[in-house]
């Protein structure tokens with residue numbers, strides 16, 4: 234039987250669900266609390282909300298709008314959409330970044346997703362109890378000790394779960410937009426919400442479990458997340474740290490799935506008059522509710538109650554340590570700990586699944602509309618490409634070096650470049666007037682006029698400032714703090730590549746990124762030739778640039 238894939242959402246709600254499914258992921262439940270803990274709770278939240286308002290919402294609207302515009306011309310990949318909307322030779326290559334970013338994120342995100350599945354199964358089988366040493370379990374499971382040691386297939390190893398997770402993702406993506414992605418989101422999102430509420434209810438009613446440590450209670454845990462200043466420090470001490478602003482902006486990107494081409498692709502399957510303004514805002518708000526309302530509220534107080542302020546501070550920035558070692562240990566201490574562990578890892582797995590599916594569709598779209606493969610072939614080719622990358626990450630498991638290196642360069646550098654390009658295209662190349670007119674077409678809400686200057690000036694300026702900070706801080710290594718002495722030390726990610734003692738795995742991971750980049754450029758160039766040939770056959774004037782076609 235041949236599978237017919239209807240390439241459209243069943244309705245506007247389907248698109249909102251899918252974008253929310255992409256946004257709500259591991260970023261909400263483990264990356265966010267780890268970042269908030271690292272940068273002092275409340276001060277981080279201020280920078281986080283500033284980033285959400287100044288770059289988050291503008292990019293959400295820009296991407297939803299561009300996507301729907303491209304869809305009208307029959308394009309669904311970011312490369313195709315920018316090619317069809319902008320008509321400049323460089324546009325399609327910038328769009329190609331969309332393919333590169335999500336494909337590379339997929340190759341390591343799928344590993345973490347497989348950890349979640351493995352942990353869920355182990356919890357369900359009752360293999361975790363109060364005496365489990367999660368640190369030791371984790372080290373063996375992911376092969377953190379030695380390269381190649383994760384290539385094993387027992388219940389306590391990654392292999393089986395990685396293959397299962399991979400197969401599941403490609404099964405659903407092959408089913409298509411509405412029968413695959415939308416259906417998964419329709420069930421997974423409510424299910425993960427229900428699981429989260431169970432854990433939330435447990436955590437928020439913990440009170441003060443250890444009467445000998447009256448300070449370690451839920452209220453103080455919430456205070457740790459929200460209080461803008463810490464005893465003896467003003468909020469400005471934290472806010473003077475440029476790293477905090479960087480971390481907040483990166484979190485907003487990663488969490489909202491912006492700057493990656495995902496929303497552009499998803500919105501391209503809308504109908505020309507479907508609303509984008511309210512839909513974009515709704516999906517973004519749903520993500521924030523899950524991130525701040527659940528991810529932060531569940532994780533930080535739970536860790537605080539059992540580990541205290543110093544224990545939480547020790548987890549600073551350790552996304553993976555928090556999610557797979559500390560929090561499971563904390564849950565195991567609570568009454569009903571085994572059931573809570575099932576809920577927690579099940580929740581993480583479902584959240585990760587709806588996100589990883591969204592990393593595949595932009596690639597499928599480009600393979601379908603570029604070289605013109607059918608869905609089956611596109612899915613097969615993308616499976617092959619990502620399997621190579623995922624196997625690389627699986628093999629180079631020592632210290633999770635490959636995973637960490639790819640994450641750093643892709644989820645920081647490439648996302649900023651793509652996001653800046655998208656907002657400049659929207660505000661300056663298309664022009665803010667025409668861009669906003671497009672956003673307002675069919676809008677189910679009022680998009681106020683002040684959004685224009687925010688999208689045209691403030692958002693790109695903020696992005697460039699943050700990217701400048703990143704280069705100065707992490708690449709050049711000038712670690713200044715306003716009002717304090719500066720230190721000079723390039724980040725380990727840079728010295729791993731070009732320092733006196735380079736890391737072979739970091740270099741190989743970087744080479745993998747470059748290889749994917751070259752593949753992407755060739756793919757986009759080949760696609761553009763076909764698009765050009767098609768345009769030459771059926772010349773159609775463009776509303777933006779009538780003479781260019």
Ligand code: PFF
Pocket residue numbers: 255256257258259260261335338487488489490493495588589591592
């Ligand atoms: N937004 C997802 C999360 O918070 O975990 C991560 C993500 C989704 C990254 C989709 C990239 C992407 F294309």
